[in-house]
Amino acid sequence: MAELIFIEGYPESMRASIARVVETRPRRIGKLPPQMTPKEREEILELCHPDYAPGGKRTVKVGPNRGDLMPNEVADLLEAYPLIEPGRVDLAHPDHDVDILIIGGGLAGTSAALLANDHGIPADRILLANKLRHGDANSMMAQGGTQAADRPQDSPIIHYIDVMGGGHFANKPEVVRRLVEDAPGVVHWLEELGAVFDKDDKGLFVELTGGGTSRRRLHACADYTGMEELRVIRDEFRNRGIPVLEFYPAIELLTDEESKVVGALLWNIETEGYKVVRAKATVLATGGFGRLHIRGFPTTNHYGATYDGPVMAYRAGARLRDTDTVQYHPTGAAYPQQIIGLLLTEKLRTSGAQPLNVKGEEFVFPLEPRDVEAAAFIRECYIRDNGVTSPTGMKGVWLDTPLIDILHGKGSTEKAFPAMVRMFKRFDIDMIKDPVLVFPTLHYQNGGVETDPQGATNIKGLFVAGEVSGGVHGKNRLMGNSTLDCMV
Template sequence: MYTAEMLELIKVVEQTREKRMSETFPRINVEEKNKLLRGFHPDYMDGAMRPVQLGPNKGDALPHEHVDILESRSWVDPADVDLEKIDFDVDVLVIGGGGAGTSAAIMAAEGGADVLMATKLRHGDANTMMAEGGIQAADKENDSPPIHYLDVMGGGGFLNIPELVSALVSDAPICIEWLENFGAMFSKFPDGTMNTIHGGGTSRRRMHFAHDYTGAEIMRTLRDEARNRGVKVLEFAPAVELLKDDQGQVAGAILYNMETEKYYIVRAKAVIMATGGSGRLHINESPTTNHYGATADGIIMSYRAGAKLAFLNATQFHPTGVAFPEQVVGQLVTEKVRGLGAQLVNIEGEQFFYPLETRDAVSSAIIRECRERGKGLTVPSGSGVWLDSPMIDIIHGKGTVQEELPAMFRMFDNFGIKMDETPIIIYPTLHYQNGGVLINDKAETEIEGLYIAGECAGGVHGRNRLMGNSLLDILVFGRRAGMNAAEKIKNVKVGKLNLEHAAEYNQELDKLGLNERVSPILIPDYRYKISG
């Protein structure tokens, strides 16, 4: 419920609405964007990062929260672990039960592999489930994978790895068709044509969606399909360390049953790491849109095994996190709200930025509006600006907000705010890990036997991912990891298991005097405070 003061300020937004609705705020060019980012994006703020002191990326400056995880000891004392007693002996171990892991498991099983999926929480507990706005694919007449390619590269600052982007855009329609065959309920016209809209940084309307439950619809459909196909799943059993064999290839993992506190040894001919992102590390002390389990587990396990990281110094802040009410601060307000026409408005009722620029730019512009220009609103958590959501019903007809954004409407309505009648207050929130473990277009790392898919991987999105390309990424590289691993294991013989890489990593930490912390942290600790 808004305060009396906020209700007064809403009148200002209403007064300028009619005039604003006929205005298109000008886009910015690449040079202007770079200047804006350097001035206001959290990635460029002094003191946000420090160099990591060991491992394949030694010397690279990364966010403190990531470095803390990387400069941590293994969960297990390698000397104490009996690797002779194998609990699960499989072809492919998939670590992570979100969209990437489930896609990988389905395709590895289809390729004939005996698959085990181990996941930290429930199958489907993942950022995938929370992705609201949509998924990109260039499948309309006026669009093409090359046009999509250019949008992706521009979004990422032209630093994305070309072969990964090519894979992303080329597989996109194939993935949408895959989901269509699984019965995923995309929003369609009666003749079957996909309903598609714009997202930030898209030059064509290629955002496919399922109301604002797009990720949830994809996740539950994939999970249902995996269950129908009998994929074995261990829930509440996260991996805490990778295993290698005497050839140096990744050959399994140690799982930890979070309920019984028992460890399991898994031997596998290939491992697919699909543990997702890291929002729960609260980089830059930011609230986050992310799932409870987003704690960068796969990053540290892969890093100890020798895999190189890319773009982990690029963190995505989603422009529109909830800034009010306080109870849900930091939660996601989908970009689809802007895709449907809502403008960003300051305290004086002025539009101050093109609403569908790339996320890094829009977030920076909002921070600038509040910090430098002093035209933000004051809320209990700090600052915010208006997102003029009532414009949507004015543009598309009454009832559109409730029909197209049921989850958003429900969330605000729960706190007495009708977003189809009054604007909402937003501020950038920690949303996505743009980088991760470096992969190639087969989802392979430089470490034999280790595949990475989804948010845990790096290189696809450069320094900034576009909306609708993460649901796409998890499918494209999840499927590729699954297919390639299934092929690979036909010629793999696993030797004697060992934990030498973890032991060496621990020794290196000892030498550096960094032996206090342990990682992966698995779950955040919010006890005795109000957080998260």
């Protein structure tokens, strides 16, 4: 029997490239490549971004968006038959009759429940149904932060311009306006609930920039922002005694003779039994589609991110928008094999970590918009052939994380990214001393169910919140606007 070899840390085949990173580091400190011009950005997107690659999309054949181009995996789901025919379930005698049914238990769904209660809906007239446990969601995995223009040198107008530019001006303006105007209040609300944001010695927010942003407005809780925000929101939810059904994914929306959504059919994962919920209003907050693994990419997403919400809404007649674009986060883990695709927050680059090729050379401005940055990584690996190859054959580029301590002082990395430092130490990699290997990973569903500023769809009785909604991000989302989007 062949001897099994366990690799700890980086193998010798990668150490030669790391040595070049160390060698070039002194001359790179304080120097960055120039930002791309708008023309250069469009050229690299068309050349290297997966959205532009042939063969991965087709037009959907049925429904309100018939003829629209979208990923094959999405079109397949929208064209599929329902899991169950309504005639097989007794809809005349609902198991629950509530004012508001919320489907999804991440930041968006849990926030919606609290806000409904704040506006006069009694707790016992609200029902939250979640596919897994309450809080098992992409929200729990969000790292970077939440954008809010709350400094004298910033404003919602500047935030608005950044969001529109990042989305290639395909965004829905009135929805973007709601996002940026509500943002400072969202951060204040989270603080009142007990969220602990990063602050300086004077008690002021430590605010950072992100790719495609022109001001420092990112409010972070170390590198586990989503977990901290969901912690305080879920605690408040539980304190109010709002009912929740766990392990009860919705499999179909229910409509009346006037096509109004009047609730949903739920299915219990454990017992395989059904529950009928009648509701005056239904809120979809089911998150994204990372687990469809569009074009075969790994993903940052939670196991529950399977596009349930838009599919159910589409069958009920809701329109979708911006379904032709997918966000691939530039810095997904590319080594070791056990964590491929997991998110390495943009905050690393905000803090000074530089993307480098196999020669230890810079090749792109670190904070281009995410779609442009991801395309530049792909070009470096597969067109210029300057990528680093792991023992499994996967290509990637270095992210020079040791620069963070060099630029900000010893201990800065461990203070700002404690969860990530621990994650890499499990594999005998010290990201404070050595760079980490990264490659784009499927991260976010840019589009979704079209909504107005109040979250209403074109179907009466149906509302959407968070990543399931479409319009606010256009063709590309900026860092820190996803957690914000969940709470406005």
